[in-house]
Amino acid sequence: GQNIDQPTEMTATEGAIVQINCTYQTSGFNGLFWYQQHAGEAPTFLSYNVLDGLEEKGRFSSFLSRSKGYSYLLLKELQMKDSASYLCAVRVESGRDDKIIFGKGTRLHILP
């Protein structure tokens, strides 16, 4: 089966750095996404990793190790608006079309 694990909740301070980890056990792995989701809204795309290594995009970076089934999302210079759920999602091969399986999400609370 497919399994994606990430912490349920995390708390960090405004201006600080936080790392959200994600581990996965899936078959037909074809890439890993990170999404941000505010309550009552649809997810918004943050990053996509398909090769090992670090992808940096402004204050957000995402890392992938395929051999370890591990990824993390790194958020720097935290702002209050970063308070949201962060969803790790894996793209898996599935017949005609790939599909995306989501982890349970990590609720990040930012303290002033």
Added chain:
Amino acid sequence: GAVVSQHPSWVICKSGTSVKIECRSLDFQATTMFWYRQFPKQSLMLMATSNEGSKATYEQGVEKDKFLINHASLTLSTLTVTSAHPEDSSFYICSAWAGGLGYEQYFGPGTRLTVT
């Protein structure tokens, strides 16, 4: 960027009735659309994958006779919740994929369904 719309954005219906939710890709053709359900404080659960002109592929545990999906064109997919019950109350989100080498799926804004 690509835009996906959903209609309605929220709906309240009585138990036993049916509700139809539309998902449209506004500025691109979506070869594949996905339907997700999200309960409060939980993550997105994939319900089904729909391709234009063919039957939807449902995830294990999702009743295909209860959640009817029709992908009538490359820009429109519909989800009909039949004989709705209070436990079907949830946030339903669609996403659309243009296919090819692209990897990003574009999410609609979601539909909040409340069954009384």
